[in-house]
Amino acid sequence: MRIALLGGTGDIGQALALRWARDTSHEILVGSRDPERARGKADEYETELASVGVEREVKGFGNEMAADRADVVVLAVPAYHVRDTLASVADRIADADVLVSPAVGMDRDEDGFHYQPPKAGSVTRLVADAAPDGVPVVGAFHNLSADRLANLDVDLDLDTLVVGDDGDAVETVVQLAEGIEGLRALPAGGIANAPEVESMTPLLINLAMENEGMHDVGVQFE
């Protein structure tokens, strides 16, 4: 498949790009508002992959162009950019198989991080509401440490949770996720269940802050 990572120059975009490029044969398109920046980062990812013995082409494009060419579009941008980024590519993704939402709304106070969903109830729901008709939306990859994924020396052995209302789209994302070595994808129900999935992200950050040696903590369900 051809996967566009919009905001693919950011932390989680980089992490997914490197893992998918190393572990699968999917074509990886790194998107950015600035096409030059996307191409620069794509070159960096190629160099990083070569350093672990993987010769793979990673392409960089403006977000619109990346979205236009992709089967799967991942909105790998911070929560406060999701709406704008989606609007900027909406007329390019009508024929995408699936739109993937990994972003989480959070705020921080002196106690730690707290789940702060948009008015729609979750970022996944916000994306589903704003997506073009007929493009199924799936929430996934929220609860993964970008630093841990981006370090290709680290074995993952982690779970990620997947929510969506379209069974085929959920299955596509489960397969994509499980293409990454050491990653298991678990369906957690429909988009109505996204708040509980998204709110694990501030929980993981709080655990990282409160516990020695849990800097890049992830989760396994047993």
Place this chain on the structure above:
Amino acid sequence: MRIALLGGTGDIGQALALRWARDTSHEILVGSRDPERARGKADEYETELASVGVEREVKGFGNEMAADRADVVVLAVPAYHVRDTLASVADRIADADVLVSPAVGMDRDEDGFHYQPPKAGSVTRLVADAAPDGVPVVGAFHNLSADRLANLDVDLDLDTLVVGDDGDAVETVVQLAEGIEGLRALPAGGIANAPEVESMTPLLINLAMENEGMHDVGVQFE
């Protein structure tokens, strides 16, 4: 220590009673609104423990009497009974070391279970607001399957999350939790962080509903 499990005739009360009685030397007081029912259940737990070769006394009392005698008081009742149960024992727990809140507010629709905290923001916060002055409140044991704990044939190998604003009380509960074989307790910050901890419970139920073989699913943070 002497631990009172208010509502100790229910699922999570039974689970904790059996594990603590088997794995530690803490004295276990089963509380119920109905003292006769508490005594009956305590006898059942003793029989269950004897069946795995553990001769332990488990006592049953009315909630007030159990609370009065305990160092640690666990509000092992459903979320909608927390306020009434606490009110009924408030004048008995002024000298308790710690009041433990494992309850979670949830509702259910056709998609699954959803986190539904009380107006205070979390059940742990509600308990903290209603607790007598000077009695520290700690949230813990939310994300454990009662069925899995109550089955003494099962090795746990699970984590539970602990939130609280009083460091000594948190440490007491961490030690109590880790007295249970195969259970690791992880501090997740102050009571302000309770919503993210409590909302894992509906998430786990949703995972159990959506995935084969995850009937009693728990969590590990790695």
